[in-house]
Amino acid sequence: MSQPARSIIESRPASTSFVESIDPATGEMIGRFEAAGPDSVLEALSRAKRAQEGWAARPIAERCATLHKFRDLVFERRREIADIITRETGKPRVEALFAEILFALDTADFLAKRASRWLRAERVPHHNWALKSKRGWLASEPLGVVALITPWNYPFAIPVGQIVPALAAGNAILLKPSELAPWTGALIGELFDHAGLPKGVLQVLQGGAEVGKAIIETSPDKVFFTGSAETGRKIAEACGRKLIPSVLELGGKDPMIVLADGDLEAASSAAVWGGFTNCGQACLSVERVYVERGVAEHFIELCVEKTKKVRIGSAESADSDIGPMIREKQVERVETQLRDAVARGAKIVAGGHRKTAGACFFEPTVATDVNHSMKLMREETFGPVIAIQVVADADEAVGMANDSSFALAASVWTRDTKRGRDIAARLHAGSVMINDVASYYGITEAPHGGRGASGWGRVHSRLGFAEMVHLKYVDEERLPRFAKSWWFGYSEALAGAADRFIEILFAPSWKRRVKALVKGEGSLRTLIRKRDR
Ligand code: NAD
Numbered sequence: 384m385s386q387p388a389r390s391i392i393e394s395r396p397a398s399t400s401f402v403e404s405i406d407p408a409t410g411e412m413i414g415r416f417e418a419a420g421p422d423s424v425l426e427a428l429s430r431a432k433r434a435q436e437g438w439a440a441r442p443i444a445e446r447c448a449t450l451h452k453f454r455d456l457v458f459e460r461r462r463e464i465a466d467i468i469t470r471e472t473g474k475p476r477v478e479a480l481f482a483e484i485l486f487a488l489d490t491a492d493f494l495a496k497r498a499s500r501w502l503r504a505e506r507v508p509h510h511n512w513a514l515k516s517k518r519g520w521l522a523s524e525p526l527g528v529v530a531l532i533t534p535w536n537y538p539f540a541i542p543v544g545q546i547v548p549a550l551a552a553g554n555a556i557l558l559k560p561s562e563l564a565p566w567t568g569a570l571i572g573e574l575f576d577h578a579g580l581p582k583g584v585l586q587v588l589q590g591g592a593e594v595g596k597a598i599i600e601t602s603p604d605k606v607f608f609t610g611s612a613e614t615g616r617k618i619a620e621a622c623g624r625k626l627i628p629s630v631l632e633l634g635g636k637d638p639m640i641v642l643a644d645g646d647l648e649a650a651s652s653a654a655v656w657g658g659f660t661n662c663g664q665a666c667l668s669v670e671r672v673y674v675e676r677g678v679a680e681h682f683i684e685l686c687v688e689k690t691k692k693v694r695i696g697s698a699e700s701a702d703s704d705i706g707p708m709i710r711e712k713q714v715e716r717v718e719t720q721l722r723d724a725v726a727r728g729a730k731i732v733a734g735g736h737r738k739t740a741g742a743c744f745f746e747p748t749v750a751t752d753v754n755h756s757m758k759l760m761r762e763e764t765f766g767p768v769i770a771i772q773v774v775a776d777a778d779e780a781v782g783m784a785n786d787s788s789f790a791l792a793a794s795v796w797t798r799d800t801k802r803g804r805d806i807a808a809r810l811h812a813g814s815v816m817i818n819d820v821a822s823y824y825g826i827t828e829a830p831h832g833g834r835g836a837s838g839w840g841r842v843h844s845r846l847g848f849a850e851m852v853h854l855k856y857v858d859e860e861r862l863p864r865f866a867k868s869w870w871f872g873y874s875e876a877l878a879g880a881a882d883r884f885i886e887i888l889f890a891p892s893w894k895r896r897v898k899a900l901v902k903g904e905g906s907l908r909t910l911i912r913k914r915d916r
Contacts, residue, residue, distance in 0.1 A: 402589045404566040407473040407707045407743050408697045416565040419588035421597050424557075427586045428601040431528040431555035434583030439525045439553035443502055446551055447495040452578035453547075454491035457484060464570065468539055471566050473706035473743070474661050475698045479539075482661070486825050487543040493827040494848070498551035501848055507856065512888065516862040523852040525553030527604035532595045532618065534610045535709060536664045538564035542571055545607050545842060546585060552851040555584045557598055561610075562591040563709055602627060607850075609633075612763070612789070612836045630840030630850050632832060634763040635666045635791030638784035639820060640806060641674040641682055642777055645796035649818070651685035653794070657820035658769035659693055659747045662705045664713070666837075667792050667821040670764050672771040673780040679773040683732065686749050686769065690733040693747045707743035708766060714745050717766035721750065724759040724770070728752055734767070755786055763789065777806060785811045791833035794820045813837065868910040880906035 404414035419427070438446070457464065465479040474482075507519040529549050533542045542558055549556050560568025572587035588594050592614075599606060599621045608618045609632040622629045639657065641650045657669035674682045698706030708714050714737065721735060734748030747767040753760055759770050774780045784793055793812040797803045803817040813833040814823055823829045824843075832841040841847050868877070883906035886899035 400590075402562050402565040402591070404471050404564070406470055407709050408699075410742075413470060414566045416569055416589045418590040419594050419597075424588060424594065424597040425601055427557055427588055428528060428598075428603065430583040431557060431586060434581055435525065435528055435553070435555035438550075438555060438581060438584045441553075443499045443551070443553075446553065447498055449575075449578050449580055450491045450495040450547060450551060453575055453580075454488055454495070456574050456578055457488055457491070460574070461488075464539065464574075467566055467570055469698045469706075471564050472535060472538060472661075472709065473698045475703050475706055476701065478661060482825070483537060483539040486540045487547075489825070489827050490544050490547050490843075494547045494551045497845075498548075498848070501845060502552070502852070504857075513868075513884070516865070517858055517860050519856060519858040522855045522857055523552070524855055526851060526853050528555045528557060529851065530557045530559070530598045530603040530606045532559045532598070532606065532608045532610065533561060533568075535561035535563035536661060536666075538567035539571065541609050542568065545609075545847075546571070546575070548848045548851045549607075550580070550584070552848065554604075554851060556586070557603060558585060558587050559590065559595050559598055560587065562589070565589050596621065599625070599627065605629065605850075607632075607840075607842070609842075612838075615838055630832070630842065631838035632666070632840070632842060633791075633836060633838035634765070634789060635668070635833065635837055636670050636761070636763055636787050636789040637667055637791055637812075637820075638671045638673060638787070638793050638810075639669045640777070640780040640784060640793070640795045641672060641678070642780075642795070642797040642799075642802070642806075643675040643677045644798045644802075645678075646798065646818070647678060647682050647685060650796040651682055651689055653796075653820045654686055654769055655689045655693065655747075657794075659690075659705050659767045660821070662708050662745070663717075663747075663767035664709060664765050665821065667824055668765070669769055669794070669820050671760055671784070671787075672769055673774045673783050674771060675777070675780070676773050676775055679771075683749070683751055683771055686771065687733045690747050690749050690769075695738055695744055695746065705747060705767060708745055709743070711742045713766060714743055717745060717748075717764060717768060720757075720759045720762065720764055721748070721768065724750055724753055724757040727754070727757050729757060729759065729770070755783070761787070777802070781806060781809050785809075787811075788836040789833065790835040791837040792816065792821065792823070794818075811835070813841075865911070876909050880909035883907075884910060 400418045401415045402418050403412050406413050461484050465476055468479040468483055469476050502523045505521045531545050568587050575585045602625055606622050606627055606629045612633040615631045615633040654669050654672055693704045695705050696703035729750045730752045732749050732751050734746030736746050738744035750770045753770045753772050790811040792814040793810045794816040795803050795806045807815040816823055828844050830841040830844040830846040840850055883903040887896055890896045
């Protein structure tokens, strides 16, 4: 295990405050990072503005070369990065490698290859004959300084997935990592420094909500927030007051629909992995399962059997499938939801308790006999719990799946391709997977984002890149010597000519259009002759 990337051990003025990195498995402090004060946030914004101009002026090939260097550094230092993520979040090493590092490498690689094509001006052909003398195009310009406020659950992949396109587009960035994952945040800053990113283009501002608020107060050009729906509302309000555009990637309550013709072996393994990966602390966790009555008993048996085989323990042991939850407060939230569910008739058929090994270790849990009166089916759980509700048929499953304020992702399990696609079309969600869960997040071409309480805007893919640029429409007149027929100098003749022109373009039959054209020769001349205005 390496030393903290920028752990502050030396003396600092008494007024300096710190953010501590805590190992959730032991409660031990493993690093301390200087928190940004209100003045330093303002200074960071001015520094970012200055740095952004130079960065955006660099050729795109040069900006992409920095992304390649970052990719190579992540590759070289991947084991050390995995150590830090594992220690700070408690997630198993396999997950740090697959869900964080592999994703970051692929994003940097993909964007470095695609950005120059995506930034090219795009022609906007004009279909209207009245406007054929013009040509237009869309230019992609940097936004300026973007703020990224990020959560702790994927502390490497989420910021990197947004920093990379922001940099490719020519922006400067203020990154506020979660106060629960400051070490990973500092490490990201260090990796980009080593990749040769000019000073000031990416600044990591450590701290909690107060630093996030202070960043928004400085009026960055756009805010990208990833976190809970509760905080998302506050961010939307703060941005709204200042008319700052935002992208909000919020929580989920993802449903999984298991139809009677689905592959139950695969579906049960996916439910168990999807419900418990990262100890259930993923926005794309499978939290609600709706299974058709005919196969419900067998499906539940499979889920219980597989849940009992999930190994819980310190993430540093290679044999652990799930580690600790991030903090005891999170464990209490899961317990509250389970108590409420049991009081309303739910049965806990696997797990349901803390492990004595440590306060933050919670057993992977399966609940059945659940319904939508329970918090467990309405609020985000964000812990290792899958709740299974038996439904009569696919229609009831779709109705239940859509009965939620969240709409991030969903999945449907069936061997019938057409049925799968039909159900996907009926689900309220930003993304739907047919016969898999959550893994679309790792597809760099796939947009990610939700609707309703799951937020707005998109990250990843070309659509996520489009969120990082200002699209400017430019139009060029090719015949500027001619006065426009719609300019002043109105007359009865011009009104008649305009009427005839509309008839030529939009009369409901071709016969009428041709007739108007033949008769309207003089009118067209009226339109064209207005060159002296
Ligand atoms: P959180 O909302 O508590 O905090 C997220 C970030 O916002 C942190 O950096 C925090 O310091 C900052 N913050 C808190 N209050 C703020 C305020 N008033 N102003 C400005 N910044 C503020 O979320 P969390 O506990 O870190 O993360 C878990 C949540 O994130 C879950 O709900 C999860 O579903 C969601 N999440 C969503 C996605 C997605 O892509 N949709 C991905 C990961 C996590």
